[in-house]
Amino acid sequence: MKNIVIGQFVPGSGFFYKLDPRTKIVSIVFLMVALFLLENITQLLIAFSVSVVLLIIGRLSIIRIIKGLKPIFILLIFTFLFQILFNQEGTLLVNQSMSLSYSSIASIVAITVLWRYLAHFKRFNFLLLLAWIAGIYLILSYFHYGPTFAPFSFKVYEKGVEMSIFVVIRLLIIITLSTVLTITTKPTDLTQGLEKLLRPMKVIGMNSEDFALIISISLRYIPTILDEANKIMLAQASRGADFSEGKLKDKVKQVISLLVPMFIIAFKRSEDLADAMESRNFIPGKPRTRIYELKFNFSDLMTSLFTAACFALSIVLKVI
Amino acid sequence: MKRKSIQKMTIIAILSAMAAILMLIEIPLGFAPDFYKLDFSEVPVLIGAFALGPIAGVIIEAVKILLNFMINGTITFGVGEVANFLIGLSIVVPASWIYTRHKTRKFAIIGLGIGIVSMTVLGAFLNAFVLLPVYASVFGTSVDGLVAVGTLVNPNITNLTGFILLAVVPFNLVKGILVSVVVILVYKRVSFLIKGKDHDEV
Numbered sequence: 001m002k003n004i005v006i007g008q009f010v011p012g013s014g015f016f017y018k019l020d021p022r023t024k025i026v027s028i029v030f031l032m033v034a035l036f037l038l039e040n041i042t043q044l045l046i047a048f049s050v051s052v053v054l055l056i057i058g059r060l061s062i063i064r065i066i067k068g069l070k071p072i073f074i075l076l077i078f079t080f081l082f083q084i085l086f087n088q089e090g091t092l093l094v095n096q097s098m099s100l101s102y103s104s105i106a107s108i109v110a111i112t113v114l115w116r117y118l119a120h121f122k123r124f125n126f127l128l129l130l131a132w133i134a135g136i137y138l139i140l141s142y143f144h145y146g147p148t149f150a151p152f153s154f155k156v157y158e159k160g161v162e163m164s165i166f167v168v169i170r171l172l173i174i175i176t177l178s179t180v181l182t183i184t185t186k187p188t189d190l191t192q193g194l195e196k197l198l199r200p201m202k203v204i205g206m207n208s209e210d211f212a213l214i215i216s217i218s219l220r221y222i223p224t225i226l227d228e229a230n231k232i233m234l235a236q237a238s239r240g241a242d243f244s245e246g247k248l249k250d251k252v253k254q255v256i257s258l259l260v261p262m263f264i265i266a267f268k269r270s271e272d273l274a275d276a277m278e279s280r281n282f283i284p285g286k287p288r289t290r291i292y293e294l295k296f297n298f299s300d301l302m303t304s305l306f307t308a309a310c311f312a313l314s315i316v317l318k319v320i
Numbered sequence: 321m322k323r324k325s326i327q328k329m330t331i332i333a334i335l336s337a338m339a340a341i342l343m344l345i346e347i348p349l350g351f352a353p354d355f356y357k358l359d360f361s362e363v364p365v366l367i368g369a370f371a372l373g374p375i376a377g378v379i380i381e382a383v384k385i386l387l388n389f390m391i392n393g394t395i396t397f398g399v400g401e402v403a404n405f406l407i408g409l410s411i412v413v414p415a416s417w418i419y420t421r422h423k424t425r426k427f428a429i430i431g432l433g434i435g436i437v438s439m440t441v442l443g444a445f446l447n448a449f450v451l452l453p454v455y456a457s458v459f460g461t462s463v464d465g466l467v468a469v470g471t472l473v474n475p476n477i478t479n480l481t482g483f484i485l486l487a488v489v490p491f492n493l494v495k496g497i498l499v500s501v502v503v504i505l506v507y508k509r510v511s512f513l514i515k516g517k518d519h520d521e522v
Contacts, residue, residue, distance in 0.1 A: 029398075036457075079459050086465055167459055187390060194386075210329065215383055217333035218340065222387070225337050252498065255360060256505050263367065263510040266334045271513075273334075274327035284325045 009186050014059040015299065016184040021193030023300040024185060027307040028177050034314040035173055041166050043317060048169055051176060058180075065179055069172070076168055077129070083164030090159030098140040099151035107143055111135045187219045192294060207285055217273070225266065232261050331514065332376055335364040336383035343388050349491060355455075355469075356491045362408060362499045367507055369416035370428070371514045377412040381405060399454045403446045410442040411435035411496060428504060436496035443492040444484050452480070 016024070038044050055062055069076075115132040140154070185193075195212030202208065236257050339361040346357035361384060369377025385405045389398075411432075418431030456463045463480060470477040470487050477483050 082459065082465065086468065171458070182390065190390065211379070211383075214329060214333040214336065214379065215386060217330065218337040218383055218387055219390075221334055221337040222341060225334070225341055229341070252502060252505075255502055259360075259363065259502065259506050260509050262338065263364075263506065264513065266338060267331065267510065267513040270327060270330035270334045273330040274323065277326050277330070278323055282326060283322065284329060 010064065010183050012060075012184070014184075016058040016060065016180060018297075018299055019184075019303060020294050020296055020300045021185050021189045022196055022294065023296070023303050024181055025190075025193050025197060027303055028181050030307050030311045031177060032174060034311045035170060037314040037318045038170075039318065041162055041169075043314075044166060044169050044173075048173055051173055055176070055180070058184075060180065060183070064183065065176055069175055069179075073126075076171060079171065080164045080168050083167055084156055084160045086160075088155065088157050088160065090157045090162070092155060093158055093161065094154070094156040096137075096141050096154045097151060098154050099148040100140075101145065101148040103145040104139050104143050107139050108136060111139070188216060189294075191215045191219070192290075196294065209288060210284055213288075221269070224269075225262070228265055229258065229262060232258055328372055328376065331372065332368060332379050332383070335368040336380045336387065339364040339380060339384040340387035340391065343384060344391070349494060356487065358491075358495050358498070360499060360502060362411065362495075363502050363506065365408065365412050366415060366432075366499070366503045367510070369412050370419050370503075370507055371511055373420050374413050374416045377416050378409060381408045381412060384408075400451065403451050407439060407443050407446060407492075411439040411499075414438050415500075425504070425508075428507070429500075432496075432500040432503065436493065436500060439496050440489055440492045444489055447488045448480060448484050452483075 035044075035047060038047060052062075055065065111132060115128055118128055137154075181190075191212050194215070195208050198206070198208035198211065236254075241254055241257060342363065343359050343361035346359050348357050365377055365380045365384065368380045382405060385401050385408075389401055412435070415428075415431040415435035418434065419428050421427070452463050452466055456466055459465075467477065467480055467483045470483045474486055477486050
């Protein structure tokens with residue numbers, strides 16, 4: 001549980017750090033919508049190169065962004081394969097007949113075992129996955145001794161390849177956009193930006209200042225609660241609880257043995273916090289003051305203009 | 321009165337933090353495709369809503385979704401988040417509304433039962449008309465492509481209706497029942513801490 005990182009903010013300086021969080025949030029929403037309006041792969045590749053240029057201008061390390069992509073790597077590979085296998089439009093590019101036989105089933109099992117065995121060399125994880133996929137491909141097409149059965153043909157169509165590249169690049173740009181936001185903006189600034197943007201919600205009786213304060217408190221307490229959950233789990237484990245195994249009924253019991261102390265601690269903590277806030281004369285719903293006020297400056301104006309231009313361009317391309 | 325509303329705020333905040341953490345611990349269920357995962361993040365929301373009323377529940381649910389967005393980002397520019405929010409509300413609001421009117425165990429169970437039904441129904445509709453189409457367009461495929469993933473898990477799933485009835489509806493039922501069981505077992509053991517405060521202040 002320790003490896004859940006809350007907020008990905010990395011201190012630094014550069015163009016994106018200086019922007020107002022409001023500009024960043026609004027721009028990213030508009031850029032994402034613009035991205036979904038693009039329809040063919042040329043436009044998307046242009047968008048991709050523009051975003052790479054922007055990363056270089058903002059002096060953001062591309063390696064860091066790629067690291068941020070890690071959690072969705074499996075999703076990207078899955079999407080890619082899914083498109084290649086199921087999209088059957090356009091001209092046929094590869095038509096490989098395949099079938100099963102006793103020898104191929106045995107060797108598939110063998111290379112899967114080998115792959116899982118080698119998987120603890122974390123460095124080559126990705127290469128190993130590729131080698132495994134390639135191995136299955138070769139075995140299914142050529143490696144047959146004895147009778148074969150269940151023949152089928154593996155087909156790749158032009159449209160499938162095109163769509164798979166299209167979808168993967170689009171996902172890449174989207175994830176990069178949101179990673180830029182979370183890497184260059186402190187969670188507190190993000191909350192403050194959100195507070196200002198939600199101000200019009202007052203019409204339906206929502207106080208955006210209190211709401212933003214609630215978000216800030218939650219963000220502050222996530223690591224603390226994680227730590228406590230860890231302690232409780234260790235305490236229960238030392239009493240003989242086993243969180244990893246058991247039937248559904250045991251699982252529910254374990255969840256309860258974790259949740260009850262967590263709620264008790266959370267409520268006590270909220271009481272302490274309320275005491276602290278009250279003694280500092282915090283009054284809910286009254287305006288608060290800040291040391292740092294958000295400022296809208298020249299680079300925000302440039303960013304907004306850039307976003308507006310991208311959005312307009314993508315609408316024009318869509319209509320044409 | 322002032323003290324009470326400050327504490328209400330801090331309780332809402334800390335329960336949201338708990339919900340956001342629980343949302344990260346996902347358990348896949350065997351019978352539904354991998355992208356439907358069970359989590360217990362609705363438990364703190366329901367407990368907060370039972371103790372402080374439906375509006376507190378709505379706020380906790382909203383903060384939970386926003387925190388999750390800050391942690392994980394989004395790939396559906398918010399559509400998935402809004403749908404999650406609505407599905408969460410569909411169990412929290414009816415259950416807590418009924419419970420705050422009649423504070424007995426019997427009505428807690430009735431409320432949660434109605435909540436489960438409304439979550440299942442709304443979940444089915446939102447999946448069929450909003451979530452699946454949006455996810456399909458993000459991954460550049462059609463809804464049938466996602467249904468095909470369901471077929472891999474359960475061969476009886478052949479079309480969208482089958483997907484909803486055999487994967488989405490049972491998933492939401494199981495999720496609702498498990499969450500409700502945990503809430504009923506946990507609530508009485510922890511609620512004295514919040515409710516005791518109520519009497520002091522009045």
